[in-house]
Amino acid sequence: MPHVIKPVYQSLNKPRTLLGVERKLFFLILVVAVVMFNLFGALIPALALFVILWLAAKAATESDPQILRIVLSSHRLAARYDPAKWSRAPLGRRDSNHA
Numbered sequence: 001m002p003h004v005i006k007p008v009y010q011s012l013n014k015p016r017t018l019l020g021v022e023r024k025l026f027f028l029i030l031v032v033a034v035v036m037f038n039l040f041g042a043l044i045p046a047l048a049l050f051v052i053l054w055l056a057a058k059a060a061t062e063s064d065p066q067i068l069r070i071v072l073s074s075h076r077l078a079a080r081y082d083p084a085k086w087s088r089a090p091l092g093r094r095d096s097n098h099a
Contacts, residue, residue, distance in 0.1 A: 015065035021057040025068045029053040 018026040029050060037046035060067045 015061075017061060017065070019054065019058075020061060021054060022061050022065055022068055025057045025061065026054075028068075029057055 016023055021029070032053065033046045033050035036049055037043060040046075064070065
């Protein structure tokens with residue numbers, strides 16, 4: 001059987017983003033900024049909140065494009081190792097007569 005090489009296009013594996021942020025996360029940030037504008041009627045704080053959240057989301061997306069999916073599903077998964085939860089092993093003396 002001959003060895004067949006099939007091309008894999010990078011565009012198929014690239015995450016779809018808006019302004020460098022994963023799409024669902026971008027729309028969440030946009031909705032939060034619009035809600036703030038509608039509640040308080042202040043454009044400048046709403047824009048400032050949008051920019052701050054966008055910068056944080058851009059940094060998170062650059063580290064892992066699927067970060068929102070991971071964070072939202074993390075509550076269902078149990079921690080395998082938690083260094084804060086440890087118990088001391090019981091220490092005892094070995095009796096030389098029973099060795």
